[in-house]
Amino acid sequence: MLERVLFICPEFHNYENEIVKELKTKFNHVDTITYDELKYIKINKLQSKWIKLKRLFTGVESKVLKGKYLYKNNFSSLNKDIGKYDFEYDRLLVIKGYGIYPETIRNIKAKVKTIYQWDTISRYPLVKDIYHCFDYVFTFDREDSKSGYGCYLPNFLCKTNVVSDVHHDVFYVGSLNKERYEYFSWLTEKLRLQGFNYFIKLIGDTRKYKDVDFIQSYEIDKDEYNQLLAASKGVIEFGREGQYGFTQRYYEGMLNKKVILTVGKYNVNDDEAPYIMAIGDEGFIDRTLLNQKYNALTKLPLPAIVDDIELGNWLDKVLCLR
Structure with a gap:
């Protein structure tokens, strides 16, 4: 059993807690940062209008402009929270990684750094800008893998033993x-x-x-x-x-x-x-x-x-x- 892992993941239908439970069987210490992603990606009407206007003048995709705005203004507090974890880790596991800065990943002291992408790059194109900070990149999407955005690996499966009559x-x-x-x-x-x-x-x-x-x-x-x-x-x-x-x-x-x-x-x-x-x-x-x-x-x-x-x-x- 290894000593310590840092796990960073958005909240999603309680899957993050299933991962934490399993990590505790493999590491003596599991440090966890889970967060409500919706809290960080909300944008008001004025900001939305500004992005649409900038798109007209620059030709840059709205999702890219929105992402850059969110990274600069909304996600800074999340990155500060991650930066407080100053231990030396055997492993770092990041799920998705949208909103996390490259320097945040670089500053984490871990022997092996892994990111698993459970969304498509087309939806969150800015996230690929941190991939070079990891030792291993995995993705659930076959086409993203073919395009060089990580090694293809299907989503994980939490085993259950529920038996029921069919309704x-x-x-x-x-x-x-x-x-x-x-x-x-x-x-x-x-x-x-x-x-x-x-x-x-x-x-x-x-x-x-x-x-x-x-x-x-x-x-x-x-x-x-x-x-x-x-x-x-x-x-x-x-x-x-x-x-x-x-x-x-x-x-x-x-x-x-x-x-x-x-x-x-x-x-x-x-x-x-x-x-x-x-x-x-x-x-x-x-x-x-x-x-x-x-x-x-x-x-x-x-x-x-x-x-x-x-x-x-x-x-x-x-x-x-x-």
Whole structure:
């Protein structure tokens, strides 16, 4: 067991706490900096207008201009907080890293520094400016890896042992954004017309979406999430536009022997293919095929990737512990 690790990660559906628990089995001391990223990326209307005006004169993408503004004005306090950790570390693990300055990473005293990117570079282009400060860079996105932005490694998987009777045909829980709102507004209506039982929730600010039954403001805790997933036949895998990496839902579904209902076409390994079923362009799901696949999965072994990315094994790889 190594002595000390520094772990820096935005808060996201309690996954950061799952990582901390596993790190404590591998290090004597785990120093943790977790933070609400939304607190740092908020921008007021005046600032937004200034960015749009500057874009007209410079031709620079709005997301780049916004990022530079946020780095300079909003993220300075986070970097100051990180700078207070002055121990000598065996390992540094940063998840995502958006808003962290290169000098902040350089000033951390760690024998091995690793960053894992669980977002696409196209959404947060400035984050790649700190990659040179790390010994190892990993990404969940295949295309970002092909473009030289890190070694491809799928998202980690937190193993669970939840057993439940099936109550839902279709399951999805995720953060609210415009793309997901538009898709699930359309899909839930299609599912209703087909007579499917479903549990679909988007978590976010409900003020703009009053009386939308699949949007709520409060989080679903991980235990409840696991119970709901276990009680479903199919799990929807819905990636953002331009995203070429699977979410945790994809692997959690496989772990629990659920049918992965995909939006669009996916290239998958041979032992993952039996789990995959595409949602039709018109929102059609073949009920008979869904039931057949679900029943057949109970007799199949888990895909090899499930064990490879189990959180403990995943950490061993990203932190070079083996």
